[in-house]
Amino acid sequence: MSAIHIPWSRIPASGDTGGVVPPGQPSDDGDMASRLTALETTLPTLATKGDLHSLDASIKTWMIATVIGLFLGFAGLFFAMNNAARPALAPSVAQAPIVIQVPAYAPLQQEASSPARAQALSRPSAQGSRQ
Template identity: 55%
Template sequence: MTAMHTAARSRFTLNEADTGSTPGHAHSHAANLWHNTSERITSIEAILPTLATKADISEVRADIHKADASIRTWMIATVIGLFLGFAGLFLAVSSSFKTALPTASSPAMAPLIIQVPAYASLEQAQKSPH
């Protein structure tokens, strides 16, 4: 056998204390097991009253559904409000860009003409003393 098989085999062999070859040792071993088991049962019994019951879970589930419905209502109302707000903003901006159409009763305005003075060429500007 290899060293690995020997080590694995030695882990599973029982020593003298586990077999209970001495009567006093077997009794103390059983007493320790009983004491450990009773400690575990006592700790579990202390935890049991704090655990949630089916009624507690159903209350929490109902509260979550109620909160979910409330959030959904507010989200829908917010989206509708934003949609209406942006539609109103679009209408306001688009109406401000519309020009007033001339009516038959109002006289037409003459076009505005801007005359730009002639400018001297760059060479003439450099030659002239300032």
């Protein structure tokens, strides 16, 4: 879509310009004094450079505080979820110690269990009888 462009030369000169004032012509429609009074009463309520500077500083302060608060909040949420995800510890029951009992050493029973060894023990030794 293209904007409609009407050159200033085509605006009727009868004074009915539809609120549009051609360049170079005064815009006084007879109510200039009331318009000027309205502007002068509004002017003191407008923001000054100092007001804008203090507003800028307060916005920076709030932004920094918000970012710090978000970091702390998410860190707390992370630790809470981490603790909630851990399995619950079962109550610790003391387990009975494991005791391994080794059978007592019986050298004569082990020697008597082999038949050749039993015969050797029952005969007197040849060396011991010669001496």
